[in-house]
Amino acid sequence: MTGPPALLVERLAYAYPDGHQALYGVDLRVEPGERVAVLGPNGAGKTTLVLHLNGVLSGGSGRIEVAGLPVSRSTLREIRRRVGIVFQDPDDQLFMPTVGEDVAFGPANFGLTGEALRVRVRQALDAVGMTEHVDRSPLHLSGGQRRRVALATVLACDPEILVLDEPSSNLEPVARRELAEVLLSLGRTTLMVTHDLPYALQLCPRSVLIDGGVVVADGPTRDLLADTDLLAAHRLELPYGFSLD
Numbered sequence: 001m002t003g004p005p006a007l008l009v010e011r012l013a014y015a016y017p018d019g020h021q022a023l024y025g026v027d028l029r030v031e032p033g034e035r036v037a038v039l040g041p042n043g044a045g046k047t048t049l050v051l052h053l054n055g056v057l058s059g060g061s062g063r064i065e066v067a068g069l070p071v072s073r074s075t076l077r078e079i080r081r082r083v084g085i086v087f088q089d090p091d092d093q094l095f096m097p098t099v100g101e102d103v104a105f106g107p108a109n110f111g112l113t114g115e116a117l118r119v120r121v122r123q124a125l126d127a128v129g130m131t132e133h134v135d136r137s138p139l140h141l142s143g144g145q146r147r148r149v150a151l152a153t154v155l156a157c158d159p160e161i162l163v164l165d166e167p168s169s170n171l172e173p174v175a176r177r178e179l180a181e182v183l184l185s186l187g188r189t190t191l192m193v194t195h196d197l198p199y200a201l202q203l204c205p206r207s208v209l210i211d212g213g214v215v216v217a218d219g220p221t222r223d224l225l226a227d228t229d230l231l232a233a234h235r236l237e238l239p240y241g242f243s244l245d
């Protein structure tokens, strides 16, 4: 018997309080262990979709399930444990005096204490290669290091689904590659919102393309990126000189 999908989104539609309709009926099914890139031009609805996955946004129509559990007001605490979002700006999730305290904050909030908490913090920092910085202030880290710590704060909660918003933005090539290595090594169900098409190709076997609040394409990343008409129709473009071969 097969289990439920890691993520199921059915006919998700949402208008912001000012009346702006951002999503018109998004369908998406992600199986456990898949890494899926969410592509689309500015204003397509990518962030709006992602913010629904752990209930930051709600009140639209449609249905979302995380590993079989519907996202609703009554399941919010468990949903937030299952879905970890790493925001584009690490400063949105780092606010404690030290790296270690930042990484401990989430799991402590979910009830972990003592040695179990210390082990969890160490594992999360190990996974992103930041163990030696545990006692430093996040304020004194480089942008790339802060990005890694932000990822560690989410990993420490042991989410079933990792959601990353523009993980490669503002990263130097080495930090970009190192982050890719970390993400590949995690082997976790991952949704990655990105404008960085080569990064999507490197990390995500599958991509969904969103535009105008609907999914306009869903398939192997290589196939989507090879479709120059599709890319042009949705204001996407591979970097000059980039080859899929």
Ligand SMILES: Nc1ncnc2c1ncn2[C@@H]1O[C@H](COP(=O)(O)OP(=O)(O)OP(=O)(O)O)[C@@H](O)[C@H]1O
Binding pocket: 016, 017, 018, 020, 021, 022, 040, 041, 042, 043, 044, 045, 046, 047, 048, 049
């Ligand atoms: N708080 C808000 N109130 C009203 N409209 C909003 C709000 N936030 C976003 N929108 C609108 O919803 C639509 C989808 O925005 P969203 O941020 O989801 O796009 P996106 O695909 O993430 O874009 P980008 O690539 O630029 O980050 C846009 O038309 C945007 O103007």
